[in-house]
Amino acid sequence: MLFLPPGSAVAQFAREEAAMIHGPIPECFRCAIIVAFIACVAVSPVDRAQAAGATPNSDADAYFAAIVKVQVRALPDARSTATLGAEREGTGTVIDEGGLVLTVGYLIVEADEVNIVDDHGRSLPAKVVAYDHTTGLGLIRPIPRLSVAPIKLGDSSKLAQTDPVLVVNHAGLSEATRALVVSRRSFSGSWEYLLDHAIYTAPPALNWSGAALLGRDGSLLGVGSLIVREAAEGDIHLPGNMFIPVEALKPVLADLVKNGRRAGPARPWLGVAAEEVQGRLVVTRVSPEGPADRAGVQSGDIILAVAGEGVRSQEEFYRKVWGRGAAGSAIPLRVLQGIDVRDIDVRSIDRVDYFRKKPNL
DSSP states (O other), X not given: OOSOOTTSHHHHHHHHHHHTOOSSOOHHHHHHHHHHHHHXXXXXXXXXXXXXXXXXXXXXXHHHTTEEEEEEEEOTXXXXXXXXXXXXXXXXXXXXXXXXXXXXXXXXXXXXXXEEEOTTSOEEEEEEEEEETTTTEEEEEESSOOOSOOOOBOOGGGXXXXXXXXXXXXXXXXXXXXXXXXXXXXXXXXXXXXXXXXXXXXXXXXXXXXOEEEOTTSOEEEEEEEEESOOSSTTOOOOEEEEEEGGGTGGGHHHHHHHSSOSSOOOOBOOEEEEEETTEEEEEEEOTTSHHHHHTOOTTOEEEEETTEEOOSHHHHHHHHHTTOSTTOEEEEEEEETTEEEEEEEXXXXXXXXXXXXXXX
């Protein structure tokens, strides 16, 4: 739950993490972060919502009705089950009058059955409208239409460090958590994912998958993606959450709704998960039957270069791979495999083509 009873283990964790904040940080910022941690365990959810200004009208129940539970069962042979599980649950936010729901994409990858649970506890079947790997966002639409007032998309580009926000999952106001923006910077994930201008908040909120990040005007500013150990920049030890900004969605929203995918050529995907370890890029997982697997890349390999250009970070690796052309391009890798340096050409694909698809009835 996001609301932390003062005696809970998670509340104690929050207090301990707040006490561990250190490093070269302005005193006003340090105090604001500690206050946010304390508020997470000491202030009622109603007070938190009112303090953050996230209820633009007096009917709070109607407002929070737009934040719903998303339940997904993956296809029986889903390739993503190994990393994401067969049963998934998170949060979605209604963003238009037609009931379109915005959520985090990994919930709906290879979905066999999708349901939306509204604020009355009713489970409604839904269909996948789009999944966009580039942003990490997904769109679903309930059947029948969900009659709630949508939450407008805000301007996440204006969010700055120390701005107050409200994190809300599908439990609504009862589990709302006040937080602060502690950083705006890029995020790179081992699954060939790079997000510019990600939103990092603290203190950490639980049940973050797809959670709504709300601004003081009640608008939607971001979609919950991850919990992270280092939300702030520099030497500050500060756990928190990473949110995908809605600005990443706006340019492609119309195409996603109309066509189920963004316009233009897809990025090349290799099926390699790599982590940065002591200045090296180490392969931690190779997607079975994916391009890298077929080409001979193995877990434990160290990626040295792409097309002869050295790489030491995920961001360098991804940008060099994506710079080689669209999906289908050959990506020349140099890897250290055991004690041997090998040059391996990987024929990339569109990541969406790797996933199992639900048969059309």
